[in-house]
Amino acid sequence: MLDSFLTQRLSAIDGVSLDDSQTFADLTTLRVGGAPQVTVVCESAAAAVSALRELDATSTRYMVVGGGSNLLVSDDPQDIVVVRLAFEDIDVHVAFGLVRADAGATWDDVVAMTVDCGLGGIECLSGIPGDAGAVPVQNVGAYGAETSDVLTQIYLYESATRSAAWVPASSLDLSYRYSNLKFTGRGVVLAIELQLTTDGLSKPLRFGQLTQNPGERRPVASVRDDVLRLRASKGMVLDPADHDTWSAGSFFTNPIVSSSTADVIQSKVRVARGDEDADRMPRHAVPAGSDGEEVKLSAAWLIERAGFAKGYPGSGPATLSTKHTLALTNRGDAKAADIVALARDIRAGVLAAFGVELVPEPIWLGVSIDE
Numbered sequence: 158m159l160d161s162f163l164t165q166r167l168s169a170i171d172g173v174s175l176d177d178s179q180t181f182a183d184l185t186t187l188r189v190g191g192a193p194q195v196t197v198v199c200e201s202a203a204a205a206v207s208a209l210r211e212l213d214a215t216s217t218r219y220m221v222v223g224g225g226s227n228l229l230v231s232d233d234p235q236d237i238v239v240v241r242l243a244f245e246d247i248d249v250h251v252a253f254g255l256v257r258a259d260a261g262a263t264w265d266d267v268v269a270m271t272v273d274c275g276l277g278g279i280e281c282l283s284g285i286p287g288d289a290g291a292v293p294v295q296n297v298g299a300y301g302a303e304t305s306d307v308l309t310q311i312y313l314y315e316s317a318t319r320s321a322a323w324v325p326a327s328s329l330d331l332s333y334r335y336s337n338l339k340f341t342g343r344g345v346v347l348a349i350e351l352q353l354t355t356d357g358l359s360k361p362l363r364f365g366q367l368t369q370n371p372g373e374r375r376p377v378a379s380v381r382d383d384v385l386r387l388r389a390s391k392g393m394v395l396d397p398a399d400h401d402t403w404s405a406g407s408f409f410t411n412p413i414v415s416s417s418t419a420d421v422i423q424s425k426v427r428v429a430r431g432d433e434d435a436d437r438m439p440r441h442a443v444p445a446g447s448d449g450e451e452v453k454l455s456a457a458w459l460i461e462r463a464g465f466a467k468g469y470p471g472s473g474p475a476t477l478s479t480k481h482t483l484a485l486t487n488r489g490d491a492k493a494a495d496i497v498a499l500a501r502d503i504r505a506g507v508l509a510a511f512g513v514e515l516v517p518e519p520i521w522l523g524v525s526i527d528e
């Protein structure tokens with residue numbers, strides 16, 4: 158429990174309420190995790206700023222939780238306050254293609270609304286769970302599109318100054334599944350602004366499963382439909398009835414390595430799996446690579462080639478998704494410890510087979526992949 162002084166100060170803020178009934182299992186899509194000290198619910202950006210100031214002034218450990226779709230939390234009670242941002246307006250200026258969304262807006266509502274308006278740029282990011290405020294945190298991306306393609310600025314509460322201001326996207330160091338908001342405690346995103354295109358067409362499509370003609374642009378609504386269908390076939394759209402979606406999405410990031418390291422990995426694949434597999438090993442040049450020498454490998458491909466099939470290990474409380482080897486899933490009564498054990502198993506297997514140490518994508522709280 159919070160100390161009574163802080164409880165009083167927080168409760169006195171207009172638009173703030175405290176809830177001690179929720180556990181991380183209730184708040185996350187992996188549906189595991191113990192209770193936080195308390196959940197602080199903020200109904201407006203102003204209320205959030207006031208509450209965050211109180212928490213920072215008392216050096217209280219806190220974490221914003223949006224959709225809980227990128228979090229793995231220990232089963233033990235957590236000495237941390239959860240902050241929920243319960244404001245969710247979405248403003249779309251159709252003629253200019255300019256969009257502002259409150260942090261608490263559901264991300265896919267932002268995508269659906271802009272696609273309905275014929276705006277282009279985020280249709281490939283359809284169906285990704287979570288809130289708009291979380292999207293810059295790991296520069297959310299899918300099917301060849303990334304948040305950084307369209308994000309212009311964010312309204313950010315900065316812990317260092319205890320104040321909120323619009324800051325340009327260029328100050329966030331956005332890169333593959335990274336920003337300087339991830340793992341750093343720099344601040345809390347209160348709203349985002351996106352610049353989209355207004356001609357009704359998607360961004361140029363690059364991903365093979367979406368187009369036969371790389372670079373083509375198609376009507377945004379049809380691209381959104383295709384993306385949602387593709388994602389659902391891989392268990393990547395939340396569905397409470399489908400345990401393949403009780404996950405944190407892709408559990409490991411795709412390794413980015415130097416070209417010479419990729420050659421070494423490919424030769425290990427050749428020895429272990431033969432020429433056919435080795436010749437087909439996915440390796441994509443990283444466009445923004447510092448020296449043009451970096452390549453991105455496929456974590457899912459490496460996991461499969463290391464001997465972990467979809468659904469591995471076949472039974473138990475936590476398994477790989479039966480639709481996608483990159484998702485670790487809760488089959489109904491898993492604990493965080495079960496997910497952690499599976500993650501360690503997969504990471505150790507890929508390391509032993511190919512010398513690649515996979516890096517988890519979600520935020521871990523109270524648990525670690527290292528033994």
Ligand SMILES: Cc1cc2nc3c(=O)[nH]c(=O)nc-3n(C[C@H](O)[C@H](O)[C@H](O)COP(=O)(O)OP(=O)(O)OC[C@H]3O[C@@H](n4cnc5c(N)ncnc54)[C@H](O)[C@@H]3O)c2cc1C
Pocket residue numbers: 186220221222223224225226227228242260285286287288289290291292294295296297298299338344345346347392393394395402404405406407520
């Ligand atoms: C089925 C499934 C599919 C997925 N597919 C993709 C995908 O295709 N591409 C992709 O990139 N990700 C994907 N993810 C991961 C996840 O959905 C995204 O990372 C999403 O942006 C997380 O949003 P959230 O609101 O759930 O964040 P949470 O899980 O609640 O939080 C994640 C982290 O962000 C921080 N955070 C959240 N909100 C804020 C805020 N307003 N200000 C500052 N920090 C904040 C939290 O403190 C925490 O550290 C998928 C997840 C699932 C379950």
